[in-house]
Amino acid sequence: MNEADATRVAKEEGCWLRSSIRTITYAAFAAGMLILILASRFLHLGLRRLRQPRIVSEFIVGLVVGNSRILRMILDSHAPSTLEAFAQITRASYMFVNGLEMDAGNILRRPGRDAIVAYAGTAAGVVFFLAMHRPLFHREMLSMVQMENGAAALIVALLLANTSSSVLTRLTTELKISKSDIGRLTVNAGIHNDMVTSLLLCFLSAAAYGGGGEDEKKAAHLLTPSMGLEWAVARALLAAVELAVQACLILKVAPPLMGWVNERNPEGKRMKGLDLSLSLLFLGGLCFLFSRLFFELSATAFLVGLFLPREGRLSTTLIRNFNFYLSAAGLPLYLCSAGLKTDLHAWSGVSVGRTRWTWASSFSMLAALFAVSTAGKVLGTLLSALRYGFRFPEALALGLLLNVKGHLHIFCTHAALVMLLLVMSTIVFIPLVVAAIVWRARRKGRGRRMALQWHDPAAELRVVVGIHGPHNVPAMIALVEATRGGKSQGPLAVYAMDLVELTERAGAALVRGHHGALDAVTVNDEAIRESSAVTTRALEAYAVDSGLTVRRLLTVSHFSNMHVDICNSAEDTLAVLVVLPFHRRQRLDGGMDPGHPGFRQVNEKVMKHAPCTVGILVDRGLGGPQGASASYATRRIAVVFVGGCDDREALFYAGRVAQHPGVQVTAIRFLHDAAGGGGGQEAETRVDDACFAEFYERHVAGGGDGVAYVEKYVANGAETVAALRAMEPLYDLFVVGRGGARSAAMTSGLSDWEECPELGPIGDILSSSDASATASVLVIQQHATKCPLPAADPDFAVI
CATH class of the missing domain: 3.40.50.12370 (Rossmann fold)
Structure with a gap:
C-alpha cells in the first residue's frame, strides 16, 4: 500500500470513527432527554399530593441534573445547541396556543367583575413594584436582576404582575374549585390578566429593544439592559404601528383560509391530513415572516394566535395537537433545560462592585423581591374582591391564585437566577396556602344534614x-x-x-x-x-x-x-x-x-x-x-x-x-x-x-x-x-x-x-x-x- 492509499484509508477510518462517536453521543443525549421526562413524571406523582403542578417537578429534575457534574456529563456535548433550538420552537408553540385560547374581543367589551378584579390587581402590582424597586434593588444587584432604566423596570413589573392562566386553570382543577363561584372568577380574571399583560409585554419589549431581524435575540431576553429611555420612547410609536399592521394582516389573511379548511372538514368526519399540514405550514410561515418584519418570534406567535378566530374545527384541532406536544415533550424538556442553566453556585462567592454575594444575602434579596412582587398584586386583588362581597380569607385566596407564575416567566427570566427561583417559589408556595384556605372553607360544611x-x-x-x-x-x-x-x-x-x-x-x-x-x-x-x-x-x-x-x-x-x-x-x-x-x-x-x-x-x-x-x-x-x-x-x-x-x-x-x-x-x-x-x-x-x-x-x-x-x-x-x-x-x-x-x-x-x-x-x-x-x-x-x-x-x- 502506497502512502496515498494509506492516507485515504486513515481519513476514511477517521471519518467513520468520528461518525460513530457522534452517533453514540447523540444517542446518549436522546436517552438523557428521555430519562429527564420520565423522572419528572415520576416525581410529579409524589408532588401532586402537595397540590404542586407538573411545572415544579420538571424544573426540579432539570435543577438537579444541572448542578450534578456526573449527570451533566451525558448532556454537555450537544445539549446547549440542540436544547436552544428546541427551546425556541417550544416558546413559539406555547405562545401561539396561549393566544389562540384567548378571545381578543374581551378587551373591547365592557369589563365585568372578573375583568375589574384582574385589572385592579395588575395595576396595583405594577405601581407597587415601580415604587419600591429603586430603594431595594440598586445597581450592584445587576448580576441578579438587570434593570438599568425605567423601561426595563416597567417590563419587569408587568412580567411579575402577569398571571399564568394555563397553570392557574390546572391549579383550580386540582384544588377542586373550578366549578365554584370563586373558581370561575379566578380563571376568568386570570385569562384577562394574561391576555392584557402578554400583549403589553410584546409591545413594550419591541418598543424598548427593537423588533425582529438582528434584534430578535435581544428581545427574547426581556431582562437585559436597554439602549436608553429616549430610544425606547422613539420606538414606541413605531411599535404601535407595527402592532396595528400585524393585527390587520392577520385578521385579513388568516380567517378566509381557516374558514375554507373548516368547510372542507365538517364536524363528524376525520380531518384531512393535507389540510392540517397546509394550515400549519401557512401559520408557521406567517409567524416567521412577521418575526422578520415586526416583533420577535415568540411575541409574533402569540399575536397570530390571539387574532385568529377561536371557533371552528381547525382551531380546536390546533389547540389539541399543540397542547399534546407541549405536555408530552415540549415544556418538560424546556424546563429541564432551564434547570440545566441554573447554577446554584452563582449564589455564593461572586463579587459585584463592593458586594460579595453569599447565601444569606442572596436569600434576603429573593425574599425582598418575593414580597414586593406579591404584596401589590395581592393587595389590589384583595380590595377589589372585598368590594364585590367576598370574605377576607376567600379574597386572599383569590389574590394569591392570581399571583401564580408559569411558563412565560421562565421563558423571559431563565438567564436571571433570582427571578427564576422567584417564579418557582410562587408556584410552590401559593397552592399550599390556597389549599389550606379551601380546606378551611369546606371543613365548615363537613357533617351538614344535606338531605x-x-x-x-x-x-x-x-x-x-x-x-x-x-x-x-x-x-x-x-x-x-x-x-x-x-x-x-x-x-x-x-x-x-x-x-x-x-x-x-x-x-x-x-x-x-x-x-x-x-x-x-x-x-x-x-x-x-x-x-x-x-x-x-x-x-x-x-x-x-x-x-x-x-x-x-x-x-x-x-x-x-x-x-x-x-x-x-x-x-x-x-x-x-x-x-x-x-x-x-x-x-x-x-x-x-x-x-x-x-x-x-x-x-x-x-x-x-x-x-x-x-x-x-x-x-x-x-x-x-x-x-x-x-x-x-x-x-x-x-x-x-x-x-x-x-x-x-x-x-x-x-x-x-x-x-x-x-x-x-x-x-x-x-x-x-x-x-x-x-x-x-x-x-x-x-x-x-x-x-x-x-x-x-x-x-x-x-x-x-x-x-x-x-x-x-x-x-x-x-x-x-x-x-x-x-x-x-x-x-x-x-x-x-x-x-x-x-x-x-x-x-x-x-x-x-x-x-x-x-x-x-x-x-x-x-x-x-x-x-x-x-x-x-x-x-x-x-x-x-x-x-x-x-x-x-x-x-x-x-x-
Whole structure:
C-alpha cells in the first residue's frame, strides 16, 4: 500500500470513527432527554399530593441534573445547541396556543367583575413594584436582576404582575374549585390578566429593544439592559404601528383560509391530513415572516394566535395537537433545560462592585423581591374582591391564585437566577396556602344534614345530575321535571354533569374553557365534544320549554377517582341530591346489558362518600320515545315504604314530586303481618310511623295532592317479592330506599340473590333483568351525619 492509499484509508477510518462517536453521543443525549421526562413524571406523582403542578417537578429534575457534574456529563456535548433550538420552537408553540385560547374581543367589551378584579390587581402590582424597586434593588444587584432604566423596570413589573392562566386553570382543577363561584372568577380574571399583560409585554419589549431581524435575540431576553429611555420612547410609536399592521394582516389573511379548511372538514368526519399540514405550514410561515418584519418570534406567535378566530374545527384541532406536544415533550424538556442553566453556585462567592454575594444575602434579596412582587398584586386583588362581597380569607385566596407564575416567566427570566427561583417559589408556595384556605372553607360544611328530610321545602333545591351520554338525557329530563314539584315548592337548580373517563386522548384535549363558561376546563376531543353537544342541545330545548335553568358541569377523571369530582361538585354547589345513571342499560328485548364496570365502581364510591343524598336511576324508557317533549306526560310514580332512613328520604322526595300537576303518586307501605316491631327495631319503627303519619296527613288525607295509599301485609321476603312483581306493570317509576336501618323481617333472604348490592334488596328486585320492561327505578340513599355543622362557605358554591 502506497502512502496515498494509506492516507485515504486513515481519513476514511477517521471519518467513520468520528461518525460513530457522534452517533453514540447523540444517542446518549436522546436517552438523557428521555430519562429527564420520565423522572419528572415520576416525581410529579409524589408532588401532586402537595397540590404542586407538573411545572415544579420538571424544573426540579432539570435543577438537579444541572448542578450534578456526573449527570451533566451525558448532556454537555450537544445539549446547549440542540436544547436552544428546541427551546425556541417550544416558546413559539406555547405562545401561539396561549393566544389562540384567548378571545381578543374581551378587551373591547365592557369589563365585568372578573375583568375589574384582574385589572385592579395588575395595576396595583405594577405601581407597587415601580415604587419600591429603586430603594431595594440598586445597581450592584445587576448580576441578579438587570434593570438599568425605567423601561426595563416597567417590563419587569408587568412580567411579575402577569398571571399564568394555563397553570392557574390546572391549579383550580386540582384544588377542586373550578366549578365554584370563586373558581370561575379566578380563571376568568386570570385569562384577562394574561391576555392584557402578554400583549403589553410584546409591545413594550419591541418598543424598548427593537423588533425582529438582528434584534430578535435581544428581545427574547426581556431582562437585559436597554439602549436608553429616549430610544425606547422613539420606538414606541413605531411599535404601535407595527402592532396595528400585524393585527390587520392577520385578521385579513388568516380567517378566509381557516374558514375554507373548516368547510372542507365538517364536524363528524376525520380531518384531512393535507389540510392540517397546509394550515400549519401557512401559520408557521406567517409567524416567521412577521418575526422578520415586526416583533420577535415568540411575541409574533402569540399575536397570530390571539387574532385568529377561536371557533371552528381547525382551531380546536390546533389547540389539541399543540397542547399534546407541549405536555408530552415540549415544556418538560424546556424546563429541564432551564434547570440545566441554573447554577446554584452563582449564589455564593461572586463579587459585584463592593458586594460579595453569599447565601444569606442572596436569600434576603429573593425574599425582598418575593414580597414586593406579591404584596401589590395581592393587595389590589384583595380590595377589589372585598368590594364585590367576598370574605377576607376567600379574597386572599383569590389574590394569591392570581399571583401564580408559569411558563412565560421562565421563558423571559431563565438567564436571571433570582427571578427564576422567584417564579418557582410562587408556584410552590401559593397552592399550599390556597389549599389550606379551601380546606378551611369546606371543613365548615363537613357533617351538614344535606338531605331532603331536613331541607326547607320553600328554599331552593339544588340537584346534581350525572350523565354518561346522550342516551341518559330523556330519563334525566323526565326526572328533573317531576322533581320541580308544584308552585308552593321552592325553585329547583339543576347542574347537569358530563361524566367522562380520563384517557390519554381525553387528557391531551383538555383546554381552558370559554370566557364566562361555568366550567374552567373543557375537552376538545371530537367524540367527546359531539356527545356533549347532543346532550347540551337536548337540555337547552328542555330549558326553553320549561323555563328552568340547567347549568352544565364536566368531570374528566379516571374511574378510580371520578367519585371525588362528583362529591366535590355536590359540595361546591351545596346540592341536596345527586342523581347518577345506573351502569347497566336496557336492551331492545327489554333485558339489561352487563353495563360498564367503571361506572358501577363510581356509583358505589359516590354512595359511600357523598356529602348529600344520592339517587341511582335505572332507566327503562322513563323519558319516552320522544325524549324531552315527553317529560310533560302524566307519570305514574309509586314510592315503596318498608322502613328505615333511606325509605323516609324516598318518602320526602315523593312528597315533593306529588305536587307536580303531571304526576300521580301512590304510596305503598309494606307492613309485617306479625305483631310487634321486633326487638331492637322498636325505636326505628316509631320514627317510621311518625314520618309516615306526617306524610299521610299532608299528602293523602288532605286530598290536595291526590296521593293514593296502599298497604301490603307481608310475612317474609318471598311475599314482598311477589307483591312487587304484581305491581310492576302499574307504574312508570318506582322510588325506593336503598335499605339503611330497615327491618329485616320483610326483606329476609333477598340479599342472597342480589345482583347489584348497591341498589339494596328492593331496588335490586325491581331492577333485575326478569323484572318489568317498562318500570324505571330510582334508588335513594339518605345522607347520614352524626351532628350538624355550619353551612359551607357560600364563596365556594356554584351559583
